[in-house]
Amino acid sequence: MNALRRHRALSRIWASDPGLRGWFTTVNHTDLGRMFLAVAVFFFVVGGILAMLIRAQLASPRSAFLGPDHYNQVLTMHGTIMMFLFAIPLFEGLAVYLLPKMLGTRDLAFPRLTAYGFWCYVFGGAMMVFSLLAGVAPDSGWFMYPPLSSTIGAPGINPDFWLIGITFVEISAISAAVEITVTVLRYRAPGMSLSKMPIFAWYALVTAVMILTGFPPLILGSILLELERAFGMPFFQVAAGGDALLWQHLFWLFGHPEVYIIFLPAAGAISTILPVMARTTLMGYGWIVAAAVSLGVLSFGLWVHHMFTTGIPHMGLAFFSAASTLVAVPTAVQIFAWIGTLSKGRPSLHLPMLWLLAFFATFVIGGLTGVMVAIVPFDWQAHDTYFIVAHLHYVLIGGFVFPMLAALYYWMPHFTGRKTYFKLGNTAFWLVFFGFHGTFLLLHWAGLLGMRRRIDTYEAGQGWEAINLIASISGFVMAIGFALVLIDVVINAVVAIRGSRDPWKAGTLEWAMPTPSAPYNFASLPHVTSRDPLYDDPELPVRLARGEGYLGDPGRARRETISVEIASGAPRYITVFPGNTALPMLMSAITGLFFLGMLLKTYWLVPISASGVIACALYWVWSLGGTTREGPLPVGRGPDLLTAAETADPPGWWGSIFLLLANGTFFGSLLFGYVFLWTIAPNWPPPNFAEPGLGIGLTALAGAALTALGTRWRPGAALLFAAPGLVALAVTGVMTLMLVPDPTAHAYDATLWVLIGYGLLHQPWHS
Amino acid sequence: MIATLWWVLLIGATLIFLFVAGLIVWAWRRPPGEVSERRFVVWLGLAFPITVLVALLGYGLVVGERLLPRAGPEVVEVRAEARQWEWRFGYADAPGRETENLLHIPAARPVDVAITSIDVIHSFWVPRLAGKLDAVPGHVNVLRIEADRPGRYEGLSAEFNGVGYRDHRFTVIAHDAEGWQTFLQGETP
CATH class of the missing domain: 1.20.210.10 (Cytochrome c oxidase-like, subunit I domain)
Structure with missing residues (x-):
């Protein structure tokens, strides 16, 4: 062969359905x-359009472009x-x-x-x-x-x-x-x-x-x-x-x-x-893996730094402040390993590299302002001002959007199989880069001058007008830059000429295939x-x-x-x-009905669609293997x-x-x-606790014992012991629910309902 | 004190940024060839940030500790209660006295503001006097403020609280000793 x-032969086996149908049945x-x-x-x-509405509104003081009602929707949805x-x-x-x-x-x-x-x-x-x-x-x-x-x-x-x-x-x-x-x-x-x-x-x-x-x-x-x-x-x-x-x-x-x-x-x-x-290999592969893992772990230990102003005790603040600054360490390990990689190689200024340099310039600033707001007394001043707005956009645009644009231009030849031919991308880069810093650099200062986040407009005479006008104009420049990126991608995807298989001379396997x-x-x-x-x-x-x-x-x-x-x-x-199937789409549509029923408070739809999802899921598992x-x-x-x-x-x-x-x-x-x-x-404490009598306690104990016995002893015993055990546990749940007649009375009652609901929901799957 | 903290942070951050930028330029121009992984990862990646951060944390902790409310005979106690979109203030030294959107305090004396809310979450902030502290329903948070000299100070709500957020403000009036006595006796000075 x-x-x-x-x-x-392989294409016949693996191809998605042809035509429109393929969009819905592809897996x-x-x-x-x-x-x-x-x-x-x-x-x-x-x-992005919502962001432009925000900048249009804030371009001048006392703007009547959006009322507070609409502004709040735009802001939240952005x-x-x-x-x-x-x-x-x-x-x-x-x-x-x-x-x-x-x-x-x-x-x-x-x-x-x-x-x-x-x-x-x-x-x-x-x-x-x-x-x-x-x-x-x-x-x-x-x-x-x-x-x-x-x-x-x-x-x-x-x-x-x-x-x-x-x-x-x-x-x-x-x-x-x-x-x-x-x-x-x-x-x-x-x-x-x-x-x-x-x-x-x-x-x-x-x-x-x-x-x-x-x-x-x-x-x-x-x-x-x-x-x-x-x-x-x-x-x-x-x-x-x-x-x-x-x-x-x-x-x-x-x-x-x-x-x-x-x-x-x-x-x-x-x-x-x-x-x-x-044109080299990554410096410190092991260190970088360790840094990524420790970032992942550390990031779960510092959620409280978003709550420094909610009245948390001071020693708590000190702990979370320390944890927050600590995440800078694995980030620094990565940054310096990347710089080390640059220094041992022979860097060339292709478009992806340009975006990576923009990442360095932007993200380092965002990281440094991040360390600033991790210092509690400073955060008490900067919290909920435009300083934070500026900081988070430096981190998210600098740390996510710029690298993703590098990724876009890096893997575009793979997506399309074509050479990047038109050079619109360079113009777009400079528009986005200068537009971004023009928008957000000065907003740090507006924040320090006391401009709060989320206000729908402001009075003249507080020293914010020039900053906001510059930010709005730069914001639109950035938007034009992003639009150019999109146009660039579409044009290159449609009309550029076929390219070679591995245009960047990379070593990883995604380039070991035709594109x-x-x-x-x-x-x-x-x-x-x-x-x-x-x-x-x-x-x-x-x-x-x-x-x-x-x-x-x-x-x-x-x-x-x-x-x-x-x-x-x-x-x-x-x-x-x-193989190809429309089942996933069907099942997610029914899942959607479940959520729609909740949203519109048409609660009869909820159990029906839930059964639909279960039926789909059962068919799903049965149809393979x-x-x-x-x-x-x-x-x-x-x-x-x-x-x-x-x-x-x-x-x-x-x-x-x-x-x-x-x-x-x-x-x-x-x-x-x-x-x-x-x-x-x-x-x-709540006015009354649920007081389970001896009956409930014994039923729960018996249920748990029978279930454990049935599932662990030997296969034949499963039905004999586990089934009555599960029934006993379910009965316990229902009996406890009856002890708490009104879940709206106190958060304690509501919590019990949710806990028991969680338990009952997991009953049938336990065996 | 917070202003000094800010300048330390700004100058430090600028120096670090210039250092990293310079390093990238150096890395770019350097001819290719092996470099010490240890130097980049261990010294620059680990030792350098840890040193800077430990120093910074200690400094921040000391500043924060000094800003904390401490008991003392001089301390004046007031109460701030937020709602959509209004502030009401009460005074321990003048029971029954309540002012709306106007907080009276004596100048040059530490003031503890007990902050709470009766509907959604708000935040009490007088930028020139202290940092901000949230008004959370059911909780009372205490913020220490002190005005050096008599005068009017702008106060703001600093936690998004719905359509009236922009104009949810108040004014702090700091009196001299005489004016404060007049206020406590029930007259509007």
């Missing part, structure tokens, strides 16, 4: 990665869209597109889950856009502090769009995170041990695990706040035993890791691109022996196309790839992927391998483990909330 015939990571990126860019444009609908999905899109190619495999671990996550993102995002167009968008600030975002401050539907829409979108973040984690750990080219992984994969792994542990507190907070708004369960109302500060803790438990969830993928792109631009890539990525899978396989063997792409690697024989006519041992990268088993034993199969090289269905730890098992990690964090956050209310909320 020659290379062309192999290509045709291919290349397609879905591109779709993710395109939708994320769409939301960047929407968020932050919300940029954080949740642009930054996170852009990372997901990039990882979905790149990871399998860099890791030398053919698709992500769970192709249908990729599609499900994508459609949840699209439907949830559409909800948010609708609220904006209908003029009922959330208006309580992107941080949604109750009581302002609760029924007291916002009786309308506006905050419900945020709480429900964003929770819906977060399903896509959680699915992508599970997907990325399992892919990086198990789906690599044979021979690629953890220490030979491309550095981007390390960053993606750390980011994904952070999403799994960082998002659950926010999802919990959103559910609690929605329960308060919809059913009057007073988690955040101080008079009934709640506490508004609980939201701030849950929100920033998510919100600070979120900053690093955004920065780390960008750092991953820098660590990948910079060495190639400097734009075929749906199966690699005609045969490489055996990897170093971090830069293409430097060791420039002929590798040709040899892979000839079928000299693993799984080069498409004879079994199904989508196959190889899963490896986590640490060593030794081949373990063959994974068979599912072998029904016959195949035994070890040849894979072209090395020993024969079993298929995943015949092994003890198939990918689904690993996916469940990481989903359970997220679930466990969710439960942990719930317990944290309970303890927080108990110890901090002013109106505790």
Whole structure:
């Protein structure tokens, strides 16, 4: 079989459906990665237009362009869209597109889950856009502090769009995170041990695990706040035993890791691109991995630095101030390792490198102002002023958008298979760079002059007019620059001439394939022996196309790839992927109905759509997996391998483990909330505690014992013991609920309801 | 004291920025060849930031400690209660006295403001007198302020609180000793 015939055979197996239908049934990571990126860019444009409305309003004092009502919606949605609908999905899109190619495999671990996550993102995002167009968008600030975002401050539907829409979108973040984690750990080219992984994969792994542990507190907070708004369960109302500060803790438990969830993928792109631009290899690979991991861990320990002005005790402040400055250390390790890489190489000034230099100039300033606000007495002055606005844009645009633009220009030849021909990109670069600093550099000063964040307009004569006018004009220059980038990309994608396969002379595997890539990525899978396989063997792409690697024989006519041992990268088993299906889109549409029912308070829709989702999920699991034993199969090289269905730890098992990690964090956050209310909320203890009698206690004990016995003893006993055990546990839950008749009476009662609800929801799955 | 802190931060940050920028220029112009990984990662990446940060933290802690409210015979106690979009102030030395959007304090004496809210979260901020502290429903936070000389000082709400946020302000009037006595006796000086 020659290379062309192999290509045709593999394409028949792996291709998405032709035409319009293909958009809805594709489960291919290349397609879905591109779709993710395109939708994320769409939301960047929407968020950017909102930013321009803000700058238009603030250009002059006493402006009547937007009233406070509309201004607050625009402001809230700008932050919300940029954080949740642009930054996170852009990372997901990039990882979905790149990871399998860099890791030398053919698709992500769970192709249908990729599609499900994508459609949840699209439907949830559409909800948010609708609220904006209908003029009922959330208006309580992107941080949604109750009581302002609760029924007291916002009786309308506006905050419900945020709480429900964003929770819906977060399903896509959680699915992508599970997907990325399992892919990086198990789906690599044979021979690629953890220490030979491309550095981007390390960053993606750390980011994904952070999403799994960082998002659950926010999802919990959103559910609690929605329960308060919809059913009057007073988690955040101080008079009934709640506490508004609980939201701030849950929100920033998510919100600070979120900053690093955004920065780390960008750092991953820098660590990948910079060495190639400097024609050398990365300095301090091990140090950089350690730095990324420690950033991930540390970022969970400093959420309180967003709350320095809420009246936290001084020693608490000192601890979190120290933790906040400490994150500068792993960041510095990376920065200096990158500079070291530059110094040992021969850097050349291509467009991606230009964006990386803009990153250095901008991000270092943002990092230094970040250290400033970590010093508590200074923060007491700067907090909630334009100093913070300027700081966070230096960090997020400098630390995320600029590196992502470098990534865009670096991987564009891969996306399109064409040479960058038109040089519009350089003009765009200078417009964005000067526009950005013109907008935000002086705003630091406005903040120190006392200009508060989030005011909809201001009086003349406070010394802010010139600064704001310059900021607005520069803001529009930056917007024109971004528009030019978009035009540049479109023109180059459509009309530029075909380019060579590896234009930057990079060493990683994504360049070891023809571009734009075929749906199966690699005609045969490489055996990897170093971090830069293409430097060791420039002929590798040709040899892979000839079928000299693993799984080069498409004879079994199904989508196959190889899963490896986590640490060593030794081949373990063959994974068979599912084919094209509209099931993920259907299931996310039904999931959308569930959220819509909550939003519109049409509660009959909720159980119906929930059953629909369960039915889809059951069909989903049933429709895959072998029904016959195949035994070890040849894979072209090395020993024969079993298929995943015949092994003890198939990918689904690993996916469940990481989903359970997220679930466990969710439960942990719930317990944290309970303890927080108990110890901090002013109106505790509650007037009456639920007092479980001996009956409930015995039932619970018996249920737990029977269930444990049934699931651990021997398979035959499961039904005999576990089933009555589970029933007993369910009865305990219901009996306890009956002890707490009114969840709206006190936060204690409301918390008990949620705890028992969580337990009952997990009952049927326990066995 | 905070002004000094700011200048220290600004000058330090500028020096570090120039150092990093200079290093990049040096790295760019240097002919290619192996360099010491240890020098970049361990000395510049670890030792340098740790030294700077430890010094800075200690300094910030000392400044913060000095700004804390401490008990003393001179201390005047007032109460600030925020709501959408108004501030009400009460006085320990003049029970029953309540002023709206106008806080009277004596000059040259430490004043402890007990801050709370009755609806959403607000923040009490008089930029020229002290940093800001949040008004959280159900909690009372105490902020120490002190005006060096008599006069009027602008006060602001510094936590977003809805459509009236922009104009949610108040004024602090610092009296001399005589004016403060007059105020406490119930007359508007």
